[in-house]
Amino acid sequence: MDPVPVQLQHKQYFISYINKETPDVSLFRFEARDATKVDFRPGMFMMVEYCDDSTCTKLSRAYSIASAPQQNFLEFLIGLAHGQFTSHLDTAKVGDDKYYITGPYGQFAFTPEVNKKVLFLAGGTGLAPFMSMLREIKLLGSDTDVCMLYSIRCPNEIIRKAELDELSRQTNMKLSVTVTRPQPGDGWTGETGHIDADKIKRLVPDYAQRTPYICGPMAFSKAMRDALIAMGVPTTDIKADIWG
Numbered sequence: 001m002d003p004v005p006v007q008l009q010h011k012q013y014f015i016s017y018i019n020k021e022t023p024d025v026s027l028f029r030f031e032a033r034d035a036t037k038v039d040f041r042p043g044m045f046m047m048v049e050y051c052d053d054s055t056c057t058k059l060s061r062a063y064s065i066a067s068a069p070q071q072n073f074l075e076f077l078i079g080l081a082h083g084q085f086t087s088h089l090d091t092a093k094v095g096d097d098k099y100y101i102t103g104p105y106g107q108f109a110f111t112p113e114v115n116k117k118v119l120f121l122a123g124g125t126g127l128a129p130f131m132s133m134l135r136e137i138k139l140l141g142s143d144t145d146v147c148m149l150y151s152i153r154c155p156n157e158i159i160r161k162a163e164l165d166e167l168s169r170q171t172n173m174k175l176s177v178t179v180t181r182p183q184p185g186d187g188w189t190g191e192t193g194h195i196d197a198d199k200i201k202r203l204v205p206d207y208a209q210r211t212p213y214i215c216g217p218m219a220f221s222k223a224m225r226d227a228l229i230a231m232g233v234p235t236t237d238i239k240a241d242i243w244g
Contacts, residue, residue, distance in 0.1 A: 008102065009101075010100060010101075011032045012032070013030040013099045014030065014095060016073060017073075025078065025125055025157075026089070027066070027160075028076050028092070029073050030048075030101060031074075040065060041104075041109035042133040043064070044105060045063060045108075046063060047062055048063055050088050060085070064132070066135075068135035078125070106241070108129060108213070108241035110213070115144065115211055116144055117144070117210050119149075119211070119213065121200075123151045123220035123221070124220070125216075127215075131163075134148075146173040147204045149199070151216070151220065152178075152179060153180050155186050178190070178193060178199065180192070200231065207231065208233065213239045214240040215241040221240050
């Protein structure tokens with residue numbers, strides 16, 4: 001079954017909610033000035049443009065959508081690294097409306113009724129499109145079988161921890177979080193080290209039966225793709241959203 005095409009939109013949005021998720025990542029919720037919804041499939045991304053006519057400033061960045069399609073807002077998980085665009089978001093306040101959002105774009109799309117058994121490999125803020133997918137699964141009551149491996153540097157960098165725990169209870173998802181830079185006294189007792197072929201085989205022994213999705217920084221995505229290919233997963237089966 002082919003996914004239904006979506007129509008591109010370009011609208012003015014305002015920030016309706018901000019939440020600091022980790023020391024470096026915040027969740028931003030945007031709502032359209034005309035109160036309309038965006039038709040998209042989980043996994044797709046939008047172009048977010050900051051436009052300040054008073055200073056002739058116009059900047060834009062692409063961000064994966066973290067919210068589910070049925071909602072009347074768009075959410076993004078944004079790492080507030082030092083940069084021209086994120087410097088504006090770092091000082092943004094609820095109600096700010098100097099934003100225009102265009103989209104959706106991308107082929108990294110997920111359809112629960114089609115993709116019934118999947119492997120999600122997420123690195124850092126690469127969690128964003130998977131949040132959209134998992135939220136969609138929950139809202140639809142889908143029985144999609146999900147195994148997700150989520151790589152972060154430190155325990156305090158787990159994004160949406162409480163919601164991920166809830167989704168693990170409310171959907172057919174098995175979540176494994178691995179910390180790549182554990183420190184003495186950080187209290188972490190879970191998986192450690194980078195995701196590699198051995199870790200995937202141990203944590204997801206039926207990986208060959210699953211459609212793999214990858215999202216994260218370029219180095220992470222390349223390492224995951226290389227690992228899957230070395231494990232015998234056909235290149236044509238691997239779905240990746242690479243950025244950085």
